[in-house]
Amino acid sequence: MPGDSDAADRAIVLATQAGLPLVPDPWGAVGREVGMSGAEVLERMRAMQESGVIRRVAAVPNHYRLGYVANGMTVWDVDDAQIERLGREVAAIEGVSHCYRRPRHLPHWPYNLFAMLHGRSREEVERQAAVLRERLGEACRDHRILYSTRILKKTGLRLAGSRPSDASTDTQRRG
Numbered sequence: 001m002p003g004d005s006d007a008a009d010r011a012i013v014l015a016t017q018a019g020l021p022l023v024p025d026p027w028g029a030v031g032r033e034v035g036m037s038g039a040e041v042l043e044r045m046r047a048m049q050e051s052g053v054i055r056r057v058a059a060v061p062n063h064y065r066l067g068y069v070a071n072g073m074t075v076w077d078v079d080d081a082q083i084e085r086l087g088r089e090v091a092a093i094e095g096v097s098h099c100y101r102r103p104r105h106l107p108h109w110p111y112n113l114f115a116m117l118h119g120r121s122r123e124e125v126e127r128q129a130a131v132l133r134e135r136l137g138e139a140c141r142d143h144r145i146l147y148s149t150r151i152l153k154k155t156g157l158r159l160a161g162s163r164p165s166d167a168s169t170d171t172q173r174r175g
Contacts (some may be wrong), residue, residue: 091115102114
């Protein structure tokens with residue numbers, strides 16, 4: 001890993017990247033796996049978070065099981081002179097889970113702002129997209145909603161390498 005991380009930090013990331021163990025003392029379980037105390041694991045994770053190596057430690061709900069089965073990647077053709085400001089505004093709207101600026105691929109793909117929306121129905125996603133369209137105003141020339149049809153892979157970045165101990169009894173993890 002780049003930056004100030006070392007082998008111990010890498011071991012912690014490898015041990016936790018699929019989720020924390022679902023046990024009463026997850027820090028201690030990770031510590032046993034990587035050969036340090038739970039307090040040291042927690043301290044190192046806080047330091048990695050402060051330095052930006054990891055963004056956050058959080059529960060990640062399964063939105064499908066919560067009933068959010070309509071997933072639409074909205075793509076927008078937004079005036080380049082206003083995209084930075086408008087992109088930040090769109091990203092702050094409730095219901096937007098991901099928001100990215102991407103290059104256009106003219107003449108076939110004029111879209112430069114992507115925002116992922118989730119709803120219980122396509123109609124709900126379309127109502128959310130209407131809110132985004134209103135926010136973008138005159139700076140928006142066109143948009144589309146690309147609906148998910150199936151999941152091919154559902155993970156974030158995973159570091160290559162083996163975990164310190166795959167024989168741990170605390171292997172049930174949140175994915």
